[in-house]
Amino acid sequence: MRLDKFLANSGVGSRKEVKQIIKKGKVCVNGKSVKNPQHIVHEMLDTVTLFGEQIVYEPWIYIMMNKPSGVISATKDQRNQTVVDLLEDWMRDYEPFPVGRLDKDTTGLLLLTNDGQLAHQLLSPKKHVDKKYWVKIDCEMSEAMQEAIAQGITLEDGYTTKPGRLEISSALAGEGYITIQEGKFHQIKRMFQSMQAQVVQLKRLEMGTLKLDNNLKPGEVRLLTKKELEQLRHIKK
Numbered sequence: 001m002r003l004d005k006f007l008a009n010s011g012v013g014s015r016k017e018v019k020q021i022i023k024k025g026k027v028c029v030n031g032k033s034v035k036n037p038q039h040i041v042h043e044m045l046d047t048v049t050l051f052g053e054q055i056v057y058e059p060w061i062y063i064m065m066n067k068p069s070g071v072i073s074a075t076k077d078q079r080n081q082t083v084v085d086l087l088e089d090w091m092r093d094y095e096p097f098p099v100g101r102l103d104k105d106t107t108g109l110l111l112l113t114n115d116g117q118l119a120h121q122l123l124s125p126k127k128h129v130d131k132k133y134w135v136k137i138d139c140e141m142s143e144a145m146q147e148a149i150a151q152g153i154t155l156e157d158g159y160t161t162k163p164g165r166l167e168i169s170s171a172l173a174g175e176g177y178i179t180i181q182e183g184k185f186h187q188i189k190r191m192f193q194s195m196q197a198q199v200v201q202l203k204r205l206e207m208g209t210l211k212l213d214n215n216l217k218p219g220e221v222r223l224l225t226k227k228e229l230e231q232l233r234h235i236k237k
C-alpha cells in the first residue's frame with residue numbers, strides 16, 4: 001500500500017495533508033526518512049513512524065449509515081446508486097460491505113464493515129440478534145397482528161417466521177415498532193402482506209446493541225465509537 005494511503009487510512013489526515021507531511025520528511029519507514037508519498041509499505045511488516053511515534057495500521061472499518069430511500073444495499077450496481085457510493089473515497093479503500101440488506105425504499109440503520117466475522121455474527125440466525133424497525137402500514141394496526149407476529153407468521157411461500165414483537169404506537173395511524181431476529185428477503189413486508197396489510201414506510205432503528213444515531217441525516221455516515229464496537233462484539237453466545 002502507498003505510504004500516503006497508509007497514513008490517511010490510519011486517521012493521520014487527508015491524503016493531501018499526509019502528502020505534505022511526508023514531503024517534509026516527518027515520516028520514517030523502518031527507521032529511514034521517506035519523502036515519497038508513493039513509497040510502498042507493507043501494513044503489517046513495515047514500521048511507520050510519524051514524528052517518531054509508531055502508526056499502527058487498523059485494517060478494519062465500521063461505519064454507521066442512516067440509509068436514505070432510493071439507494072440499494074450492495075457494493076456495486078449497474079443502474080442504481082449503492083450505499084457504498086455514498087461513502088467517502090478513503091472509506092471505500094477499506095472495501096466495506098453492508099451487513100445485511102435493507103430494501104431500496106427502507107431507511108435507517110445500516111452497518112458497513114470489512115469485518116466478515118462480525119457481519120456473520122450479526123446476521124446468523126443462531127445468534128438471535130434483534131433488529132428493531134419503525135413501521136407504518138396502510139391500515140389500522142391491531143392486537144391480532146401483535147399476537148400473530150408473536151406466534152410466527154406463515155408467509156406465502158410456506159415459511160413460518162420465528163416469533164417477533166410488535167409494539168403499537170398509534171393503532172389508527174397504523175404505526176408501531178417491530179422487532180425480529182431474522183432477515184429473510186422482504187420479511188417484514190411479507191409478514192404484513194400475510195395479514196392483508198401493506199407496509200408503506202419502514203425504518204431500521206436498532207441492530208443488537210447498535211442504535212441509529214439521531215444526529216445522522218439520511219445518507220450521512222460516521223464511524224462506530226469504541227464503545228459501540230465493544231458492545232457489538234459481545235454478541236457471541
Ligand code: URA
Nearest residue numbers: 103106186187188189
Ligand atoms: N424487512 C423488509 O421487508 N424490508 C427490509 O428492508 C427489512 C426488513
